[in-house]
Amino acid sequence: MKKLTIFTIASVVFAISVSISCKQGDINPAIEVQVPPYFPPMVYDLQKNPVTQAGFELGKALFYEGQLSRDGMVSCGFCHQQSAGFTHHGHDLSHGVDDRLGKRNALPIQNMAFLSDFMWDGGIHDLDLQPLAPIENPVEMDESLPNVLEKLRRNPKYPPMFQRAFGTPEITGERLLKALSQFMVVMISANSRYDKYLRGQIQLTSDELRGLQLFKEKGCDKCHAGALFTDQSYRNNGLSLEFNQDLGRYEITLNEQDKYKFRVPSLRNVEVTRPYMHDGRFRNLEMVLDHYSEGMADIPTLDSIFRRPDGKRGIPMTAEEKRLIIAFLKTLTDEEFLTDKRFSEEH
């Protein structure tokens, strides 16, 4: 039978494959989730939820299913659009049902299998449980899970899909969540120009290489670390509290030291995930770097990495250095991921 390789990278030799064996004659073939060797170990346990073709397809259908929301209009894909790195294109804050405005900027959905916690404040610790939050949030999809499940049971499209994915047509919350996870763990972005450079397939321009060097010299990689471009920590990067007093990580830990701290987001596909920060206050990367060089507010929980010996705050950068760093950041754009039909909404 035909083995399905759903993640293609040119040099398969380099790929570690976390695969679930697929017996001859399976009606529902397993999907191999292929991970580049320079990625950190996967956090998500594929043994507990092996990815199959039918499970992935069900997860995708659910991801783009408006019935997950109260008014039938707001799907996951509504705020997580592929061309914008699965963020809400152009929105500082996302709006859910009845145009109600959320309080934070939609995070990208990519490389989720490698994250231990989710959301800007890290309040969710298991990918399987993540979708419950937007579905039940009154300003997002505003629906209860029992209602979602009832709607899916009545929809003739779904029982057969659940049957193919899980063996029986029964629609349960656990199955819904596991199917969504199967879709999301396959959404790996590792084909940017930077990845191809790492794999020795292409060369970066001299500007991009100088940008990469500056990215390290300026210490950006201390937080935006490793292949995921995040150390998965929560930090205060000096965003002014003048217009937004969101407490961030504190709401989860209730620790004073965590006030106004937020997740260090990945920088993969950062070019297309504008606007930036937890409240989407910066329209473009230039504004972001200007903030890092001279815009930081003096807040007690400001990360010590930004406090300089002379009492000033931030990372000194010239205009030229910023231009080069941005040139490098754009090498993290993964055109294949952003246009991959396997993840696209079908019309």
Place this chain on the structure above:
Amino acid sequence: MKTNKIFNILLISFASLSISCHKEVQPEFDPSKRGFILLEFDNVVGTRDLELNRGVYRNAAGEDFTVTQLLYYVSNIRLKKADGTEYVVPQDSSYFLVREHVPDTHVIRLSVPQGDYIGVSFILGVDSLRSTMDISRRQGVLNPTDMTREEGMYWTWNSGYIFLRLEGTSPQIAPDPAGNRRFRYHIGGFGGGFGNPPVRTINNIKKIELSFKRDVAKVRSKSTPQMHIIADVLKVFNGPNTISLAQNPTVMFSPFSVNVANNYQHMFEYHHMHTVASR
């Protein structure tokens, strides 16, 4: 003691009676066989029965209040035997949700080895281990996808269970924008342990230990003791901390919730026993 013996003799002679308070059905038992014990949770407010939406009660802060909703988890049940050992109810089947408006949930029926039991302990809430288990291990009352908004016992945005949910109204509470004078107490917090390095958060898990006092729950094949446990809602507000509803109409995941949990850990009291003869 002597009168008790006479009482027993009298009872045995009336063998047709199926229910009595201190009935010695069989002196011997076979610990390799199983029987049942029932834990009945009787929710009250001080000296009065809890009547949802109707009863008007007064707390130590001098505030009148009415309860519209009361739910709490009872989990990790252990039964203490007269010989000093414990029977631990298997973890997977040791989670119960007492819902005041559903009388069936007030009585927890446990299959246990036959024997003489002198006390019980349980967790009010859900332990941290189960709180972070895979979704497949959270069935029944723990299933976060099987909860309505009105009776939600799970925080989706801050993964974890609500251990005790108490809602109501009080004329002393300032009206909200909709004009309601409501209080909402959703108490949880399993202590954290997630994140890297692991984060410690508030831990409102309370272990409750109750002695059956002078009673012995004799679980036999033909005898099922029913242990009547009182849960006094008033203790949520009156305890080590006197809590004012007007000052704290909403208590959810916050440092203040610790005061509420430190109060409600004293709300349970073993009251009396019935013995139901099994068929």
